[in-house]
Amino acid sequence: xxxxxxxxxxxxxxxxxxxxxxxxxxxxxxxxxxxxxxxxxxxxxxxxxxxxxxxxxxxxxxxxxxxxxxxxxxxxxxxxxxxxxxxxxxxxxxxxxxxxxxxxxxxxxxxxxxxxxxxxxxxxxxxxxxxxxxxxxxxxxxxxxxxxxxxxxxxxxxxxxxxxxxxxxxxxxxxxxxxxxxxxxxxxxxxxxxxxxxxxxxxxxxxxxxxxxxxxxxxxxxxxxxxxxxxxxxxxxxxxxxxxxxxxxxxxxxxxxxxxxxxxxxxxxxxxxxxxxxxxxxxxxxxxxxxxxxxxxxxxxxxxxxxxxxxxxxxxxxxxxxxxxxxxxxxxxxxxxxxxxxxxxxx
Amino acid sequence: xxxxxxxxxxxxxxxxxxxxxxxxxxxxxxxxxxxxxxxxxxxxxxxxxxxxxxxxxxxxxxxxxxxxxxxxxxxxxxxxxxxxxxxxxxxxxxxxxxxxxxxxxxxxxxxxxxxxxxxxxxxxxxxxxxxxxxxxxxxxxxxxxxxxxxxxxxxxxxxxxxxxxxxxxxxxxxxxxxxxxxxxxxxxxxxxxxxxxxxxxxxxxxxxxxxxxxxxxxxxxxxxxxxxxxxxxxxxxxxxxxxxxxxxxxxxxxxxxxxxxxxxxxxxxxxxxxxxxxxxxxxxxxxxxxxxxxxxxxxxxxxxxxxxxxxxxxxxxxxxxxxxxxxxxxxxxxxxxxxxxxxxxxxxxxxxxxxxxxxxxxxxxxxxxxxxxxxxxxxxxxxxx
Ligand SMILES: Cc1cc2nc3c(=O)[nH]c(=O)nc-3n(C[C@H](O)[C@H](O)[C@H](O)COP(=O)(O)OP(=O)(O)OC[C@H]3O[C@@H](n4cnc5c(N)ncnc54)[C@H](O)[C@@H]3O)c2cc1C
Numbered sequence: 001x002x003x004x005x006x007x008x009x010x011x012x013x014x015x016x017x018x019x020x021x022x023x024x025x026x027x028x029x030x031x032x033x034x035x036x037x038x039x040x041x042x043x044x045x046x047x048x049x050x051x052x053x054x055x056x057x058x059x060x061x062x063x064x065x066x067x068x069x070x071x072x073x074x075x076x077x078x079x080x081x082x083x084x085x086x087x088x089x090x091x092x093x094x095x096x097x098x099x100x101x102x103x104x105x106x107x108x109x110x111x112x113x114x115x116x117x118x119x120x121x122x123x124x125x126x127x128x129x130x131x132x133x134x135x136x137x138x139x140x141x142x143x144x145x146x147x148x149x150x151x152x153x154x155x156x157x158x159x160x161x162x163x164x165x166x167x168x169x170x171x172x173x174x175x176x177x178x179x180x181x182x183x184x185x186x187x188x189x190x191x192x193x194x195x196x197x198x199x200x201x202x203x204x205x206x207x208x209x210x211x212x213x214x215x216x217x218x219x220x221x222x223x224x225x226x227x228x229x230x231x232x233x234x235x236x237x238x239x240x241x242x243x244x245x246x247x248x249x250x251x252x253x254x255x256x257x258x259x260x261x262x263x264x265x266x267x268x269x270x271x272x273x274x275x276x277x278x279x280x281x282x283x284x285x286x287x288x289x290x291x292x293x294x295x296x297x298x299x300x301x302x303x304x305x306x307x308x309x310x311x312x313x314x315x316x317x318x319x320x321x322x323x324x325x326x327x328x329x330x331x332x333x334x335x336x337x338x339x340x341x342x343x344x345x346x347x
Numbered sequence: 348x349x350x351x352x353x354x355x356x357x358x359x360x361x362x363x364x365x366x367x368x369x370x371x372x373x374x375x376x377x378x379x380x381x382x383x384x385x386x387x388x389x390x391x392x393x394x395x396x397x398x399x400x401x402x403x404x405x406x407x408x409x410x411x412x413x414x415x416x417x418x419x420x421x422x423x424x425x426x427x428x429x430x431x432x433x434x435x436x437x438x439x440x441x442x443x444x445x446x447x448x449x450x451x452x453x454x455x456x457x458x459x460x461x462x463x464x465x466x467x468x469x470x471x472x473x474x475x476x477x478x479x480x481x482x483x484x485x486x487x488x489x490x491x492x493x494x495x496x497x498x499x500x501x502x503x504x505x506x507x508x509x510x511x512x513x514x515x516x517x518x519x520x521x522x523x524x525x526x527x528x529x530x531x532x533x534x535x536x537x538x539x540x541x542x543x544x545x546x547x548x549x550x551x552x553x554x555x556x557x558x559x560x561x562x563x564x565x566x567x568x569x570x571x572x573x574x575x576x577x578x579x580x581x582x583x584x585x586x587x588x589x590x591x592x593x594x595x596x597x598x599x600x601x602x603x604x605x606x607x608x609x610x611x612x613x614x615x616x617x618x619x620x621x622x623x624x625x626x627x628x629x630x631x632x633x634x635x636x637x638x639x640x641x642x643x644x645x646x647x648x649x650x651x652x653x654x655x656x657x658x659x660x661x662x663x664x665x666x667x668x669x670x671x672x673x674x675x676x677x678x679x680x681x682x683x684x685x686x687x688x689x690x691x692x693x694x695x696x697x698x699x700x701x702x703x704x705x706x707x708x709x710x711x712x713x714x715x716x717x718x719x720x721x722x723x724x725x726x727x728x729x730x731x732x
Contacts, residue, residue: 207350230726238668245355249643252357272636318629325632329623333616337435
């Protein structure tokens with residue numbers, strides 16, 4: 001979609017998220033209440049189909065359009081699987097399928113497909129207990145399994161989102177097609193999606209902490225006037241900046257390089273970086289807000305807890321760091337700058 | 348929300364810049380291996396007039412300046428690529444560095460035609476090197492408090508005072524010197540001017556100040572009734588502060604803010620060998636990811652500047668994060684090398700290199716605006732002060 005259309009869509013979505021994803025909604029999801037109305041409205045806006053072609057009933061946006069929307073969703077802690085469904089639908093569309101309505105998620109792991117039957121187990125699947133279908137890539141085949149075909153054990157994430165362990169035992173697939181991406185690539189795209197959500201969460205954390213510092217008065221003045229607080233928030237800004245810059249650069253590279261293999265190194269580097277800085281972002285923002293930020297009452301934890309979960313989803317900094325480090329070590333010191341300056345794994 | 352949003356729009360260096368990269372690389376491939384190993388590691392701190400002349404011959408100093416002054420009228424983004432290639436390949440770029448980044452552009456912007464014609468072609472030829480005379484014994488972060496006095500006398504100024512930490516003054520030709528030309532010490536930003544001081548001027552004395560790594564980079568430069576001709580005043584009398592602040596903001600976020608000790612990372616790759624443990628690979632990969640991120644940020648800022656914006660907060664953030672990265676790098680690298688190096692031979696060399704890098708590390712977060720000064724700038728940008 002052109003820039004104007006994208007900006008308009010983001011503005012509309014932003015306003016919608018502000019109105020509809022308030023503290024109560026996010027807290028209720030943590031208590032196990034599925035916000036059916038919210039999901040319905042999100043579907044009516046077409047958001048889960050943002051990166052699905054128009055002839056398949058989608059919005060016709062690109063991967064980059066989808067990722068921009070997900071950064072915004074991260075900024076509002078949207079407590080439904082918008083990211084997971086949007087990416088699932090993109091992959092279903094690219095595999096020749098037509099996405100059905102309803103929330104979906106990606107179950108990526110060590111799975112076996114024989115004929116039309118899927119077997120295996122995946123831990124920590126986001127929104128596993130509330131979705132209607134699971135999207136799986138095995139080798140170069142994409143399959144969709146209805147929720148009824150899987151056994152799901154609830155293992156809520158530390159951010160209170162309905163994650164779960166999903167087992168398939170000779171499950172019948174409802175759709176199967178030639179996947180446009182490998183299983184490894186699906187995992188990369190999921191990591192990229194999380195990086196953009198983390199960028200959004202970072203935006204919100206910085207704004208929240210900075211705003212709070214201007215309101216909170218101690219010793220007769222706003223705490224923002226204390227140099228210690230100013231410097232903490234400046235450091236927070238630098239960590240958020242790195243998160244945003246790495247996620248945005250990876251999104252651009254993935255989009256420009258094509259769905260199948262674009263931005264492979266950039267995605268790895270961005271997820272490593274975003275995960276790495278989650279700790280400082282959470283630590284500084286909490287410190288700057290004192291006890292208030294540590295309460296369940298305040299919204300700060302909607303974002304910091306998500307960062308702590310998202311940094312582990314689809315590869316932590318250890319995972320992606322090892323991939324990058326192993327590739328660069330193998331290529332040797334003389335390839336370091338060449339690879340880095342071209343945003344590529346060295347060859 | 349009233350907090351300004353940070354933006355780092357991804358930016359591609361244009362094809363002509365990428366083409367130039369290959370030329371610079373090919374040029375360095377022949378030259379760099381002939382440079383002594385220690386000098387390669389010191390890169391930005393190693394002054395090699397010979398190297399700078401060779402680079403000047405290629406037209407890669409003052410690359411953005413008008414042709415009439417020896418420049419190549421190329422874009423700021425091409426300059427960016429030259430800078431990062433010099434750093435990435437460990438070229439000894441210390442001699443011309445200040446003139447290329449700071450002094451030349453200052454003269455272009457504020458200098459007289461006579462000054463430009465006399466100096467700029469010599470800079471681009473790699474034959475004329477500059478120092479910065481800002482800091483004084485009592486003026487560091489609080490630069491507006493400088494005391495060096497230039498008293499107007501017939502035909503020029505009589506200068507008295509002391510500058511310190513003047514990098515390279517012992518080998519450079521000129522020092523752009525911030526002085527008080529009118530008013531009183533307490534007048535702060537008013538009454539300051541900048542002078543183009545020939546370091547051979549009678550009454551100018553240069554004494555070494557040795558840094559903790561044992562290197563002689565710094566000097567104390569004293570002015571004792573030194574006569575500086577009026578033709579050496581840069582811009583208008585009293586505009587010194589305006590000039591200095593625009594100079595400092597210039598290129599706060601360039602590659603030299605995160606690649607000065609790039610060699611540590613390269614040598615770490617060497618000692619870890621081709622097949623490191625998972626733990627070592629992971630730590631190496633995270634260091635690479637962080638450097639890649641800094642580069643994306645820096646390129647994004649360059650793109651915004653090329654687009655006519657002035658991303659002051661973003662630039663300060665790059666410098667803050669980048670200099671801290673440079674400070675962390677030798678530590679993280681040494682620790683993982685000590686547990687995971689695969690060859691004893693390379694390891695002995697590596698520990699030397701890491702030790703040297705460790706000794707240089709404190710300087711990164713001080714020079715050109717301390718971490719605290721940068722954070723003050725960011726806090727102001729966030730609307731906190
Ligand atoms: C390697 C190197 C090369 C240099 N080369 C040159 C050169 O060529 N020419 C030149 O003119 N100068 C040069 N400098 C000097 C440099 O510009 C100064 O060191 C720098 O501006 C800081 O001043 P200072 O060292 O006097 O520290 P000070 O300003 O005395 O600072 C001491 C400490 O106090 C903190 N501080 C100061 N003010 C504040 C504040 N308002 N709020 C909070 N904290 C504050 C600082 O952050 C620092 O931690 C060089 C420095 C280094 C390290």
